[in-house]
Amino acid sequence: MLANRKLILAHFWLAFAVFGVALTLGAWQMFIRSPIGTWLSNPELYYRSLTAHGTVMGYVFPTLVAMGFGYAISESALKQRLVGVRWAWAGFWLIVAGSIMAIIPIALGRASVLYTFYPPLIGNVFYYLGVVLVVVGSWIWVALMSINLRLWRKAHPGAPVPLAMFANVAGSYLWAWTAVGAALELLLQIIPVAAGLKTTIDAGLARVFFSWTLHAIVYFWLMPTYIAYYTIVPRAIGGRVYSDTMARISFTLFLVVAMPIGMHHTFADPQVGAGFKFIHSAFTALVALPTLLTVFTICASVEIAARLRGGRGMFGWIRALPWDNPMMLALAFSFVMLGFGGAGGLINMSYQLDASIHNTQWITGHFHLIFGGAIVIMYFAIAYDLWPHLTGRELLDLRLIRIQLWLWFVGMMVTTFPWHWVGILGMPRRMAYFDFGDPAIAPQALSVTLSAIGGFILLASGILFLVILARGMRAPQADAGPYCFAVAVHEPATVPVALNTHALWVALMIGLTVTNYGYPILTLALNEGTSVPAVYVGAQ
């Protein structure tokens, strides 16, 4: 069993509990704006729910999963005592406090600004302060991951850092730097206005700051999933990692190219010029590279498992895979969703194609497929894999786990495919209501209904997930042995310094952010007369 099981379980249970609440809100939103729901006479309730859903799913849930998983990795991959457990608990309680502080104004309808803030809309100051506390709590984790790796390095000079920890620390650095964009927006722009110290705000500058966070945060959400691809899946299905080096290259590439690309979210914005829009578009294309490398390496790793199990032929080995193993199933579903979601993403980042789907339901479909689908299904798999090591009990009902994964996959397909479709037809995002009586909107009623049904399938799957974990807390005791990670076919005896440390990549990450964001931010900040009056939400 893991030494810090209490700490990790606290993170996971809080993550999955708030996930359950936000999932329920999401399903309700799908229902209430579909033709099967009745007109919600107060649309303001919808936007409270939407703000809560986004804030939890974007800031609280994935952060807690990454943190809990990170502590587990630090302890088991480095095989050393986790240093700073008290600080880790402090980080956890900061997140609890921040979440409560943020959710109260949301529930009261005083912060219905959505998790993307949208100044000059301004909500209650405690909402923003709560989000800041959540981020500060997670920064403690970033520091702890770095410190623990440093201590290990001292004890093992020159030795290759275990892949899981190398990737985990890369993810934590990515998050630390990613969060700076939104932190600047909150601290320099929004909070002074929300606190009543200022009454005007530059909305264009705020959108550029937020784009700094908005894209790379997705790669922070993705990190635990990719760590699971490389270091858990091959072990769980009886294979080997095809290439340790390629894995390290992928993670360092994420660190560098996930950051300076966020302005593809502002293609349709008037405050950014064409030059930087193009640069960011080209860099976004680059971020496909680590994913393409990963898909190749993981497919090869899975093939090794199949051939070790007696698989033959060019494609015949696929049948030899352990399909009844939940990890195999989760990986396959995750890859299918990553494929569709990634293809959609290439359209979104395209300099030209973006205009046809910008801010339509296509985008909602896209990020639910990538994050809710490809990423979150691996969070489930991580939880299932770690659970016996956290509880000292066995997860017995594999059949139920398979049903849960199937439901999530089917639910995500049924939800997001019609969403993409109505997006192409031009259906806008974030609408509490559609007038399906309008002949121009009526044809979209069927698709929206399908999406709502998908939402309920997802809710059923989410509830099942929580039930499986809760039952796992009371299952018969069994010793799961030490928690270990996948081994590479060719385990590295030595690793080049560049792929064994993060310094070079962190320097590149910061340098590229400065070159790709410095000039636009500076010109916007120096541009006089673009600050506009704040519009307070919920102030009657």
Added chain:
Amino acid sequence: MSAEEAHRDSAEVAARVERRWATFAVIIIVGMALLAAFAGIHSATMPQPRVETTDPSRLHLSGEFVESNLGSVLETNGNVTVRAIGQQYSFTPACILVPADTPITLRATSADVVHGILIQGTNVNTMLVPGYISEQLMHFAKTGDYLMPCQEFCSFGHEGMWGKVKVIDKTEFADRAKSGGRLSCVGQ
């Protein structure tokens, strides 16, 4: 061949296969970027290139977005310019009148919070950020009616913020434009 040599050989094979795949992946990505650059330069399809600013608290007092200047105007070169503003929770004009088969420039801004203009069934799609002017080129091949929802959350009334675009015949538009002033289809 010893086991150690076999191990080394297979490691080399693995590295070679990986390099090939990585090269292939890089070619795809560079190809995509070049395609976007070519289309952007050759067909002039690109997002809004220039940054223009305006003061949203003085829109109604002076400048190009005063109320009397909103709507469609036929320029001397035969092109049409449409000026519009978005505010919580409507567009002005709420119904935009334009001719078919004519190059049109849409110039728009917001009077309060962030809004967006999207014309369904077309690629017209731009943000309206207060303090900045959005400009987009449009072209409608056929006459007809289009819905024009706000595509960005602008607070509680967002779901009710829908405008319309009416595309009429080129000659009919020219006729109506003769009397001067700014055209729209509000109330028609």
